[in-house]
Amino acid sequence: MIHLQDVNKSFKGIVAVKNLNLKVEKGEILGLLGANGAGKSTTINMLLGFLKPDSGNAKIADVNVAENENEARKMIGYIPENVNLYPYLSGLENLDYFCKLAGLKYSKAVLENYLTRCGLQEDAHQKKVDTYSKGMRQKVGIAIAYAKNAKVYLLDEPASGLDPVASNELSELLKKLALEGATILMASHDIFRVKEVCHKIGILKNGVLVKELLTKDVSANKLQDLYLKFMQN
Numbered sequence: 597m598i599h600l601q602d603v604n605k606s607f608k609g610i611v612a613v614k615n616l617n618l619k620v621e622k623g624e625i626l627g628l629l630g631a632n633g634a635g636k637s638t639t640i641n642m643l644l645g646f647l648k649p650d651s652g653n654a655k656i657a658d659v660n661v662a663e664n665e666n667e668a669r670k671m672i673g674y675i676p677e678n679v680n681l682y683p684y685l686s687g688l689e690n691l692d693y694f695c696k697l698a699g700l701k702y703s704k705a706v707l708e709n710y711l712t713r714c715g716l717q718e719d720a721h722q723k724k725v726d727t728y729s730k731g732m733r734q735k736v737g738i739a740i741a742y743a744k745n746a747k748v749y750l751l752d753e754p755a756s757g758l759d760p761v762a763s764n765e766l767s768e769l770l771k772k773l774a775l776e777g778a779t780i781l782m783a784s785h786d787i788f789r790v791k792e793v794c795h796k797i798g799i800l801k802n803g804v805l806v807k808e809l810l811t812k813d814v815s816a817n818k819l820q821d822l823y824l825k826f827m828q829n
C-alpha cells in the first residue's frame with residue numbers, strides 16, 4: 597500500500613532522504629525511528645504530496661503521489677503531532693465539519709459511533725475541543741481519517757507529549773485499525789512505543805535507511821542497543 601522506490605530529496609544541497617526504499621503492506625504498521633533531522637517528516641511529506649521527490653517514486657496503493665496527488669490523498673489519513681481542530685467546536689462538530697468538507701454527510705449517531713470507536717469517551721463528544729487533552733484531540737483526528745475511510749494512516753510523532761495512559765490508548769487504537777486492514781506508517785523517537793505497536797521498524801540516519809527489521813525478531817532492550825549503536829557510528 598505504501599511504497600517508496602529509490603526516493604531522494606535534498607534541500608539546497610542538504611540531503612534529507614537518500615535512496616529510500618520502503619514498503620508497508622495492508623494491515624501492517626511500520627515505525628520509522630530516527631534522530632532529529634533523520635528525514636522522517638520529509639518522508640511523510642513526500643507521501644502526502646507536500647514535497648516532491650528529486651528522484652524516485654512515492655506511491656500509495658500504486659498511485660504515484662507526485663503525479664496524482666488528489667487521488668493519493670483520498671486514501672490517506674494524516675495525523676500530525678498536534679492535530680488542528682476548531683477549539684470552539686465540539687469533537688462531534690469538528691468531525692461533522694471535516695466530513696462535510698470531504699463531501700460526506702453522516703447522521704449524528706454515525707458520527708458519535710466513529711468517535712466512540714476511536715476511543716473518545718461519550719461524555720466528551722459534545723464538549724468544546726479547547727477543553728480536550730492532546731490525546732483526545734488525536735482521537736478526533738483519527739476519527740476524521742476513519743470516517744473518511746482512510747486506507748493509509750501517516751502519523752508524525754503521534755505519541756510525543758502524551759501521558760502513558762493516552763499513549764497506550766493510541767497504541768491500542770492503531771493496532772485495531774491495522775487489524776481492520778489499515779496500512780500505517782508512524783514516525784517516532786520512542787523506541788519502546790514503536791516496539792510495542794509496530795510490525796516492522798526502519799531506522800533512518802541522515803536520510804538513509806540504515807536498518808529494517810521485524811519487531812518480533814528483537815526485544816525492546818536489543819532494539820534500544822541497536823538504535824544507539826547506529827546513532828553513535
Ligand SMILES: Nc1ncnc2c1ncn2[C@@H]1O[C@H](COP(=O)(O)OP(=O)(O)OP(=O)(O)O)[C@@H](O)[C@H]1O
Pocket residue numbers: 607610611612630631632633634635636637638639
Ligand atoms: N523545508 C526544508 N528546507 C530546508 N531543509 C529542510 C526542510 N525540511 C527538512 N529539511 C532538512 O532535511 C533534513 C531532514 O529533516 P526532517 O524534518 O525530515 O527530519 P525528521 O527526522 O523528521 O526530524 P525531527 O525528528 O526533528 O522531526 C534535516 O537536515 C532538515 O534540516
